[in-house]
Amino acid sequence: MDLFSSAPALLPIPIRDGELAFCAQLALPWPNDVVLSRLLSETSWRAETVVVYGKRHLQPRLSAWHGDKAYRYSGLSLAPLPFTPLLDTIRLAAEKATGRRYNSVLMNYYRDGSDSMGMHSDNEPELGPEPAIASVSFGAMRTFILRHKDSKETLKLPLTDGSLLFMGGALQAYWMHGINKTSKPVGARLNLTFRNID
Numbered sequence: 001m002d003l004f005s006s007a008p009a010l011l012p013i014p015i016r017d018g019e020l021a022f023c024a025q026l027a028l029p030w031p032n033d034v035v036l037s038r039l040l041s042e043t044s045w046r047a048e049t050v051v052v053y054g055k056r057h058l059q060p061r062l063s064a065w066h067g068d069k070a071y072r073y074s075g076l077s078l079a080p081l082p083f084t085p086l087l088d089t090i091r092l093a094a095e096k097a098t099g100r101r102y103n104s105v106l107m108n109y110y111r112d113g114s115d116s117m118g119m120h121s122d123n124e125p126e127l128g129p130e131p132a133i134a135s136v137s138f139g140a141m142r143t144f145i146l147r148h149k150d151s152k153e154t155l156k157l158p159l160t161d162g163s164l165l166f167m168g169g170a171l172q173a174y175w176m177h178g179i180n181k182t183s184k185p186v187g188a189r190l191n192l193t194f195r196n197i198d
């Protein structure tokens with residue numbers, strides 16, 4: 001028997017100025033819908049306020065931060081919650097698929113098509129010069145948009161239920177990414193970005 005036959009394939013996506021790879025289904029011990037409903041009910045979801053150009057806004061999504069270090073962005077400092085056994089299992093699967101280690105996870109809950117994430121780079125200094133980020137999605141498919149900072153070249157990737165997108169190398173230095181609102185009727189989506197914070 002081939003012990004590795006069920007190992008998830010992480011397929012590189014050709015891109016300049018960075019590394020990108022996609023796995024259509026992360027190997028988990030439970031079906032995706034079970035993981036989705038457990039994550040929805042077991043997480044202390046928060047509506048965060050961010051300060052952009054001196055103005056306070058409520059983020060158009062809910063979020064939670066688990067790990068052992070605080071996370072800072074847009075004038076916000078998220079106090080970390082500990083990893084739960086469920087999050088640990090998903091982290092382990094993401095580490096196996098990508099060959100990297102992660103000590104934190106930012107969870108985002110897009111309740112419907114009016115929830116979104118603005119274009120940004122995950123380039124905070126504590127992520128290191130070439131951040132390795134494993135982005136795991138559950139629930140409704142939403143389109144992940146990548147835009148090159150200089151050429152404005154755009155790439156659109158459908159992030160489907162149970163998938164993993166790996167971002168590495170110089171990607172955060174050269175590209176921005178985000179999730180647009182959509183007028184299509186879409187249900188709940190969860191995204192977990194596993195990161196390694198110094």
Ligand SMILES: O=C(O)CCC(=O)C(=O)O
Binds near residue numbers: 106108135177178179
């Ligand atoms: O929801 C997504 O797929 C993107 C999440 C993201 O970019 C982030 O958490 O930094």
Ligand SMILES: [Fe+2]
Binds near residue numbers: 177
């Ligand atoms: Fe991001």
